[in-house]
Amino acid sequence: MIPLHSNSSGVTFAIKVHPRARKNAITGEVGEAVKVSLTAPPIDGRANDACIEFFAKLLKVPRSSVSIASGMSSRNKVIRVAGVSAQYVRKGLTL
Secondary structure, three states: OOOOEEEOOEEEEEEEEEOOOOOOEEEEEEOOEEEEEOOOOOOOOHHHHHHHHHHHHHHOOOHHHEEEEEOOOOOEEEEEEOOOOHHHHHHHHOO
């Protein structure tokens, strides 16, 4: 089970990104991180933008509620979702 951390700024969880994939999807778990495939390449922040857009649509929250808390230039990232509970995020991730 992926650990979700809840605090005053929102819910955070770890992801591992696989850029230039065939489709945008959650493809499983790697250790304590969600494995995410994105079609965008890791050039000029396009994969980061695609990551934020993907989780905003998946969790049905505004794009402004989703941010990358750490790992902007890494495949290992921490995603922060503001304004929701850990239970809501877990249900949205279907983990």
